[in-house]
Amino acid sequence: MTELWERALAALQQRLGAEGMRHSLGVAGTAARLAEVYGVDVESARLAGLLHDWSKDASASELFAAADAHGIAVTDVDRAVPYLLHAPVAAAELRTAMPDLDDAVLAAVAAHTYGAESMSSLDLIVYVADTIEPGRVHAGVETLRDAVGTVSLDELFMLAYASSLRHLVDSRRRIHPATVTLWNRLVSEGSR
Numbered sequence: 001m002t003e004l005w006e007r008a009l010a011a012l013q014q015r016l017g018a019e020g021m022r023h024s025l026g027v028a029g030t031a032a033r034l035a036e037v038y039g040v041d042v043e044s045a046r047l048a049g050l051l052h053d054w055s056k057d058a059s060a061s062e063l064f065a066a067a068d069a070h071g072i073a074v075t076d077v078d079r080a081v082p083y084l085l086h087a088p089v090a091a092a093e094l095r096t097a098m099p100d101l102d103d104a105v106l107a108a109v110a111a112h113t114y115g116a117e118s119m120s121s122l123d124l125i126v127y128v129a130d131t132i133e134p135g136r137v138h139a140g141v142e143t144l145r146d147a148v149g150t151v152s153l154d155e156l157f158m159l160a161y162a163s164s165l166r167h168l169v170d171s172r173r174r175i176h177p178a179t180v181t182l183w184n185r186l187v188s189e190g191s192r
């Protein structure tokens with residue numbers, strides 16, 4: 001592992017508890033494997049996977065304060081479900097905490113809750129890895145795991161995103177406007 005990885009790991013251990021660390025290492029390993037399968041930079045994927053939940057344990061008031069400080073848009077859905085902000089807040093805070101991280105790694109961290117308007121392969125990989133890391137047990141997770149390497153990365157992400165959306169609908173939760181925008185874009189691209 002690289003020196004940057006060692007430093008990131010040590011810093012994260014100061015922030016997350018045992019379950020958070022287990023999940024983060026699970027996402028790191030899964031992201032690295034997906035990167036190998038889909039021809040994306042493995043070390044960037046591993047690092048983005050490790051750090052994606054950097055701000056997961058922040059309280060709602062800390063997330064709102066950080067969003068305000070970093071100019072992150074806060075919608076009604078973020079106000080109702082503040083934890084969604086932990087992704088963009090993590091990216092903003094990591095920029096200061098670990099200045100030698102690539103923009104690509106930060107973008108993947110930022111996009112892991114509701115996606116982004118345009119998503120790189122690294123963004124897609126971190127999102128999917130978060131959904132299918134070995135500790136995840138949600139309905140449909142095995143189907144997603146089995147699809148790795150048998151479908152394109154875009155299709156794999158589409159399957160994972162559809163599964164998250166289905167879960168939001170089934171459990172009658174709010175859907176973030178950015179999620180709706182991204183879903184509509186994916187559908188229109190797929191039907192071109």
Ligand SMILES: [Fe+2]
Nearest residue numbers: 052053056112
């Ligand atoms: Fe997260």
Ligand SMILES: [Fe+2]
Nearest residue numbers: 023052053130
């Ligand atoms: Fe996560």
